Amino acid sequence: MMSIANSTQSQLLRLSQGQLNLLQRCPRQFQHTYLEQLHAPQNPENEEKLLQGSRFHLLMQQREMGLKIGKFLEIDDDNDKDENKLQLQSWMKAFAKAAPDILTPTVDGETFRESEHYRTLQVQNYLLTAIYDLLIADKQQAVIVDWKTYPKPENKRKLQYNWQTRLYMYILAATSDYPPENISMTYWFVQSENKPHIIKFNYNSLQHEQTEKKLHQHLKKLTKWLQAYQQGEQFAQVSEGSKICQKCQYAYRCQRVFIASEQKSSQDLLGVNTSLINLANIQEVTMED
Ligand code: SF4
DSSP, X not given: OOOOTTTTTTOOEEEOHHHHHHHHHOHHHHXXXXXXXXXXXXXXXXXXXXXXXXXXXXXXXXXXXXXXXXXXXXXXXXXXXXXXXXXXXXXXXXXXXXXXXXXXXXXXXSOEEEEEEEEEEEETTEEEEEEEEEEEEOSSOEEEEEEEXXXXXXOHHHHXXXXXXHHHHHHHHHTSSOOGGGEEEEEEETTGGGSOEEEEEEOOHHHHHHHHHHHHHHHHHHHHHHHHHHTTOOOOOOOTTOHHHHTXXXXXXXXXXXXXXXXXXXXGGGSOOTTSOOGGGOSSOOOOO
């Protein structure tokens, strides 16, 4: 749970890209999700997808550390219906084919590679955090690599403006000697049409300035909202009739219940709609409206 005690005076409040995305989407959602932890549990299907995504990330991390992962992927003869392992095997195979340079890099002693590379940057009273699935850096350039275990999104622009893309490159530029022009971020969508797909974003000084400006604006607003919240006020809501309220698990709480929702079971109307998934906590980039 996010602690806000004295956050506006002395303590640094840790903020991730997922929290920034949510804050931008709807401040009230941010309040309910992170300050009050009111979110509903994941539905089992979604939970399994998240687990499988975590397993893939872990395998890639272990591989990068030089650990043998073959044993883990072996299918037990007595249990040859292990679909999760089969799926992981097929993702790994397809990825090794599509990006051999990432899986079997040339060892030249001049390239830095680290999986789960962690960086922080203080801005105002906040500690912005980034965890890169893989960071590859040499004398000239630095590449942030991120694995996604769902299909490639149609809308590249949305991904470009997602806070994961913006914050990750911003933090790297602000905490290293690399000029923004020498930084890029690559997303690998491992299961797009059974063939991994890549989306790459290059960074530049103008984007860096724009992100900095936006960040400062959001953080200033957040500080005000947090101060007001401590005085008993609620965070701002999106305007009435916003499309995002239709999919929001807090619609009833916010009195934004729509006709379709009203026809649902009375259980939904108790304040926690368990049929809806709270994607806000998922660290991966989601392409919600
Ligand atoms: S119902 Fe609408 S206003 Fe309320 S938290 Fe959800 S998105 Fe925000």
